[in-house]
Amino acid sequence: MSTVPENLRYTETHEWVENIGGGRYRVGITEHAQELLGDLVFVELPAVGGQIRVGNPCGVLESVKAAADLYAPISGTVEEVNEALGENPQWLNEDPHGRGWIMVINADAGAWDGLLDAAAYARIAGV
């Protein structure tokens, strides 16, 4: 069973978003997503300082078998990316809510209001 932490919000495309205050949101993929993808071997991260738009692809995740797009869960500016994933893509499998975080987005307050809560995501993902 995948864990779906209550303090996070989610997208239907299996990203999680954490409100870390000051209009900053940390983003990653869910435990369910990494289970679907299998062993991650390559991560293409968005450029720091770049603008991303909700629902648009902003990165690439490749497992041994498949390539998947990373979708922007909210619109904003990429403030920080987890560069260490380049060398350690397996962190996305091992610790998707922790060491496997992907980026921090600077956005307007309330940007995550439209996202799914844990219960809604768990229902959609069937976990």
Added chain:
Amino acid sequence: MSAGEAVAVAVHRTPLDDWHRAHGARMVPFAGWEMPLHYGSQLAEHEAVRNGAGFFDVSHMRPLDISGPDARTLLRYALANDVARLDGQNGKALYSTLLNAQGGILDDLIVYARGDAGYRVVLNAGTAQADTAHFRNLVVAHGWQVDLRERPELAMLAVQGPRARALAAEALDLPLLNALPSFTAMEGHALGGVFVARTGYTGEDGVEVILAAEQAPILAERLRDRGAVPCGLGARDSLRLEAGLNLNGQDMSPAVTPWESNLGWTVDLRGERDFLGRGALEAQRAAGVRRTLVGLVLDEGIPRHGYAVEDANGRRCGEITSGIFSPSLRRGIALARVTDAPHAGGRLWVSVRGVRQPALVVKPPFWRAGHAHFSPSKEKSS
């Protein structure tokens, strides 16, 4: 079609279905079967087979026993390779393609000689039914006396890796396995009777074991107790691709011939043997075969099924049929069907998500016996 009108698809479950679920397998549909994709980590399973031993449930592959006075005649006509190579060699195995009259590939299979009992062929899951009907049609059309016997009561496990044969010998109480020659089968008395062949689909040593369905979980337990790692379809795919082995339905189909699939070696044109597809194959070879299946190795980017392959001028000349990140080589590798491909050592380009990535052309396999099987050979191409 509205919701609720989903087409009913029969899903087959192997005799190890409960075992897989109890051992944490992630199950996925494959060719009409529910099969394990992995039991936690495809990479760890891949490594286990390269460095130790792993085992796969391959019960979706279907044994078909072919016997009767005209069994040899049927197979000499139906297969591109010649089962006459097996005459007098009880237990010997032969890999072959099964072709249609146009030389297109219906399936690839291994045929085992079983002395007076005739032959056993092992068919791919997705094509087994059609193959069996094809054999039956040939038998009827020619009036041959052949008995075709499907074996739904049998299961199949592949035990693969440098330690696989020794582990299987212990698990099956069959020490003779340690002396079994490559591409040969033997039978044992363990677990109600087993058929064990030194064959596989990983590029490693190992065996494939055919046994009664109800005995399969017992063998799985014995193998696991001895340190063999259960492996899913994910690792099976990355291992076979590193070994340069085609996947039917993906790297080949009825639309292509063995010449176009790096399988010319399965076509035995010696003598006058009349076999299905021979005329078409000879005509295609006489006209010149421009389309071939080549191996590609990339330094950057991971090639995927369907990606375009381009020549030096940026012209599209083919596409990737199978592509993965190779766990053993730590880079992208692929099989690609390409028109007028350069020789091994030459360059092609793969369009990876909009970026043109250079690729080295190689002759598969990519990996053999513990090391990379290609050389970058930059000195030759400069």
